[in-house]
Amino acid sequence: MPGLLDICQDLFGSNDLYEILGVKKESTAKEVKKGYHKVSLRVHPDRVSPEEKEEATKKFQALGRVYSILSDENKRGVYDETGDVDDDESDVTRDRDWSDYWRLLFKKVSVDDIKTFEKDYKDSAEELDDLKSAYLENEGNMDDIIDTVLCATIDDEPRFTKILKGLIKKKEIPDFPAFSKEGKSKKNARKRKHEAEAEEAELEAKKLGLNGEGSLQALILKKQQSRGAAADDFFSQLEAKYSKPQKGGGKRKGKK
Structure with a gap:
């Protein structure tokens, strides 16, 4: 099964987690969150046309996994130092409902x-x-x-x-x-x-x-x-x- 970096390369044309979120390596946690939110809005499965939904869902899931790494101080530190992610640990998150995860971070605008x-x-x-x-x-x-x-x-x-x-x-x-x-x-x-x-x-x-x-x-x-x-x-x-x-x-x- 392909690892997260390979999936990102295939879906986004890059395996640089920071580049995917449109932020820099030195970005603050707040800036990383804002970047994740902005990019995920564009591919949220509920905000695209039916024909785009399948690919958008894959991208949305991948973005959730990317952010779960960059929002964790220890995981981000390992990635910054080695350029790699722990795919064994990342696999644990595959079955997470990323829509629930996203909504935990961002409530709907009223x-x-x-x-x-x-x-x-x-x-x-x-x-x-x-x-x-x-x-x-x-x-x-x-x-x-x-x-x-x-x-x-x-x-x-x-x-x-x-x-x-x-x-x-x-x-x-x-x-x-x-x-x-x-x-x-x-x-x-x-x-x-x-x-x-x-x-x-x-x-x-x-x-x-x-x-x-x-x-x-x-x-x-x-x-x-x-x-x-x-x-x-x-x-x-x-x-x-x-x-x-x-x-x-x-x-x-x-x-x-």
């Missing part, structure tokens, strides 16, 4: 978490940096700006416009025509798109048993789920910020 994150994020220095980056990367296209900035909806457009005009006046960012010369027809189209999304969000909120502001959080959640890699970063920030290990150890079950 609507309340999104509300709290949104409250802290809006009007923060972090949001301002993200807004400037989105403006520059999208050359002033407000549609793309709203789709890029975390938690943003069309309700933030007047606020974003005021901030960006101030930054342009101070010459901190260039004046892109797509921003300063945007026509009413495009703005109206964006408004109609928002209204359609809001209706969908209302339905989603009802499915989730939410009322009132819940529709806004449902809209944010829906928009973020459609943003590809950006969604991973969004959920990564939320889950890393609000997740706390649940009490009790993981139970051994069949593999997922």
